[in-house]
Amino acid sequence: MTSSMNNALEKVKNAIKNVKIIEIDEREAKIEVESENTLPVLSILKGEGYFHLSLLTAVDWMEKNEFELIYILYSWNDGGKFIVSTKIDREKAEFVTVMHMWPVARFYERELHEFFGIKFAGNNDMKPLFLENWDDIPPLRKDFDPLEYSKKKFPEREYQKDIIHEAKIIRGDING
Amino acid sequence: MGEVKFFFGPNHPGMHGNFSVHMYVEGDTVVRAKPVPGFLHRGFEKLMERRLWYQNLALVPRICVPEPDINEMCYAMGIEKLAGVEVPERAQWIRMIILELARIANHFMSFAGIGGPLGLYTGPFWGVADRDKILDIFESLTGARIYHMYIVPGGVRKDMPPKIQDMILKTLEYIESRLDDYDNIIFKNRIVHTRLKGIALLDRNTALEMGVTGIGIRATGVPYDIRKIDPYLFYDKVEFEVPVATEGDAYSRLRLKFLEIPQSIKIIKQALEKMPEGKVNVPISEGNALRFRVPKGQVYVHVEATRGEYGYFIVSDGGEKPYRVTIRGASYPQTLYGIEKYLPGTRIEDVPIWLDTMGICSPEVDR
Numbered sequence: 315m316t317s318s319m320n321n322a323l324e325k326v327k328n329a330i331k332n333v334k335i336i337e338i339d340e341r342e343a344k345i346e347v348e349s350e351n352t353l354p355v356l357s358i359l360k361g362e363g364y365f366h367l368s369l370l371t372a373v374d375w376m377e378k379n380e381f382e383l384i385y386i387l388y389s390w391n392d393g394g395k396f397i398v399s400t401k402i403d404r405e406k407a408e409f410v411t412v413m414h415m416w417p418v419a420r421f422y423e424r425e426l427h428e429f430f431g432i433k434f435a436g437n438n439d440m441k442p443l444f445l446e447n448w449d450d451i452p453p454l455r456k457d458f459d460p461l462e463y464s465k466k467k468f469p470e471r472e473y474q475k476d477i478i479h480e481a482k483i484i485r486g487d488i489n490g
Numbered sequence: 491m492g493e494v495k496f497f498f499g500p501n502h503p504g505m506h507g508n509f510s511v512h513m514y515v516e517g518d519t520v521v522r523a524k525p526v527p528g529f530l531h532r533g534f535e536k537l538m539e540r541r542l543w544y545q546n547l548a549l550v551p552r553i554c555v556p557e558p559d560i561n562e563m564c565y566a567m568g569i570e571k572l573a574g575v576e577v578p579e580r581a582q583w584i585r586m587i588i589l590e591l592a593r594i595a596n597h598f599m600s601f602a603g604i605g606g607p608l609g610l611y612t613g614p615f616w617g618v619a620d621r622d623k624i625l626d627i628f629e630s631l632t633g634a635r636i637y638h639m640y641i642v643p644g645g646v647r648k649d650m651p652p653k654i655q656d657m658i659l660k661t662l663e664y665i666e667s668r669l670d671d672y673d674n675i676i677f678k679n680r681i682v683h684t685r686l687k688g689i690a691l692l693d694r695n696t697a698l699e700m701g702v703t704g705i706g707i708r709a710t711g712v713p714y715d716i717r718k719i720d721p722y723l724f725y726d727k728v729e730f731e732v733p734v735a736t737e738g739d740a741y742s743r744l745r746l747k748f749l750e751i752p753q754s755i756k757i758i759k760q761a762l763e764k765m766p767e768g769k770v771n772v773p774i775s776e777g778n779a780l781r782f783r784v785p786k787g788q789v790y791v792h793v794e795a796t797r798g799e800y801g802y803f804i805v806s807d808g809g810e811k812p813y814r815v816t817i818r819g820a821s822y823p824q825t826l827y828g829i830e831k832y833l834p835g836t837r838i839e840d841v842p843i844w845l846d847t848m849g850i851c852s853p854e855v856d857r
Contacts, residue, residue, distance in 0.1 A: 338789060339571070341720060367701055368792065371816040373805050384803065384816075386790050390712075393720030397790055418701045421826040429535075443826075444528040444856055453536055460536060 370422035411436035429454035509852035581645035607842035645771025686741035704798025797849035819854030
């Protein structure tokens, strides 16, 4: 890891107990924190030069019954990146917003609400962004089956024989 | 005067793909603006979870239509990082050549994009025609013009024959000879100066707050480029400069695109020189390529696209399919947050200029 990454990690370790650090490679590390410590960790890292929020996303771990929220912070000074991850309950999918730190997070959170059903306290704008007239469970959850959904939504139709017959005549396969 | 609601798009000559903006205007100034994405939502992230690692290769280039190669690169780089595979040197150089050719092609395309809002159609015709010369290289090398599926995990699909090296050098020579013409027709043009200089301003602090990357931020004097700061492939072994401007207006953003073309040519020439002979791919796992398994883990990889930071977050559970893939579109911040926050105050006729020079690309936002 780079020296500025080490400094930032030292600060995080001093301020907050119970952080698990996994080194991925020389410029990338993952920090696993508990949900109540997430915002303090993010604000420490932001103050240490990791001010660019590259991505905010979620992973559905259905078997463990939890969502993993992922914040990717990037430093333009030395190219170091931190994957800050926290786990929240899948049944009661709620977390707090980071809009006050990164205004663009509003749209990432809106997207996560649409695709995973995660609510963010403090972010009131939770209207659907991409999907139109959606009437099933949020689609990126692992228990959503697109095949079943499309079968239900768009039932299979039997093609009438005379249409095929007509098509064959047009193509010249048979003589009408 | 009362407020009137106007619609920009979903179809507009200045946009790559379908994207709409609902604008509330007073006189001819935008008071409020609302981005309406979703016209190109194809559910890529869900589709990828249900396909094998190798099958997804045919899917990923379709995410960003004007510049598909960065998707293949990110996806391959992520898998290689998870699997701990060392990519052969020759393959890395070939990848660099492909990415830089794609960058030039995309910049030519953006000269075409700006033609619509300006009403200046000579540059666009030239841009599209010269882009075609690069697509010809891609066709000879990979068999496809737009979606190549050429950069695969572990290297590239096939070796580059010497015949194509000559073709690349010839095309680069031709493009270099054309640059003066472009300079005259676009950047010394009175129409372009009047319509672009001082228009669609974005200052440094706003751009940093928004999380804008790429040309959007480099036009405000900040030399942020992932190729320099977090070098992937062999960008640390070639010499090139990152053009920077300080004005932060539409003209400087378009100018930076133009100034990047000679730098890309320089990179390709160095890559062709330094490229050694040898293997071009290694398997990422044992057994049948379709049934490759990728070790458990999470990784975030990003590259410098023409519009900024383009990233993939990949999660593997050790199986034959990705567990979760998230794509960070390079223009995500300016498309959604930027339009709502910084479009108000712009005149109606400057809206397409704002959208085009900020590099807004709807397919990568909708996914």
